[in-house]
Amino acid sequence: MSAQGPQPAADLLARLRAVDTCAVSDALDALGLPGAVLGLRCVTGSHRIAGRAVTVDLVEIGRTETSSRHLGTAAVDASSTGDVIVVAHGGRVTMSGWGGVLAAGAARNGVEGVVVDGAVRDVDEAADLGLPVFAVTGVPVTARGRVVERAWNVEVVLRGVTVRPGDFVLADGSGVVVVPAAEVEPVLAKAEAVVAKEQAMVAKVREGLPMVDVMGADYENLLKG
Structure with a gap:
């Protein structure tokens, strides 16, 4: 925290965009904080994104009550410029946790990008939209009948790293890092x-x-x- 009090989120995001994931990972190491999300890459080209986390938690069908709302839609509707949608998909690579229609909505709303712990589909559509998507891999297999949304804008875990709504997310060619909102200034x-x-x-x-x-x-x- 600065002597004048906490900085506005927009200023913090500008500072975050000016560094890279390697420097942030080093900083997290130095401060004894977790935050490097391993095994994810940008599947839509070469991009750097920085924003505040809006989270989605997915589970396999049968592990929670089925929702009439399609997974990810509430998060997309609530997101805009400065947000990164973070999807906890449990590392699943045999089915998608994100797709083309969701990508169209996210791009329309000015979302900075999407981070998915698992597979995504409609990768070409997201790339054509200019929406950066970081994931394990791309697959053609739908989420329908396989996974559902347990909740959104809740605390989730991405490859062992806890992500809370409003945490700061930075992703680039080296990977993804998450900075707890309470620790972002140091x-x-x-x-x-x-x-x-x-x-x-x-x-x-x-x-x-x-x-x-x-x-x-x-x-x-x-x-x-």
Whole structure:
């Protein structure tokens, strides 16, 4: 928290967009926080997204009461610019947890992107819409008759990482990280410090210094201080 009090969410998102997942992961490590969601990649091209989490929790049919509302629709309707829809799909890769009609709605509402712990379908449609989707893989198999929404905008778990509504999500070519809303300012401060140190090291590389000197004690002590 700054001396003037907590920053507005828009300012925090701007700072988050200015760093990458590697720097944020390093910051989380330094502060003893979990947050790196492993095994997910952007299936719609090369994108970087940053936003606040709107969550969806999916379960297999039979494990909860069947809802007349299609999975993900309430989250899409409630989301807009600055939001990332996070779907806890339990790592399932034999059926989709997100599809093309949902992607059209998310794109219409200006959603930053979608993160799914499992498979998605209609990948080409999402790509054509310009909607970044991070997932395990793409499959053609529908969710109909297989999985349903247990709840939305609740605490979920993504590959061992807890995600709460309003948490900060950053995703890029290296993967996905989640920053608890209550910890975002110290994490950003540490990530920005990491970026500054790495930029100084790259400057030394461009000056022609030997790599053994550039990546000596400075690199090993990068997270200290």
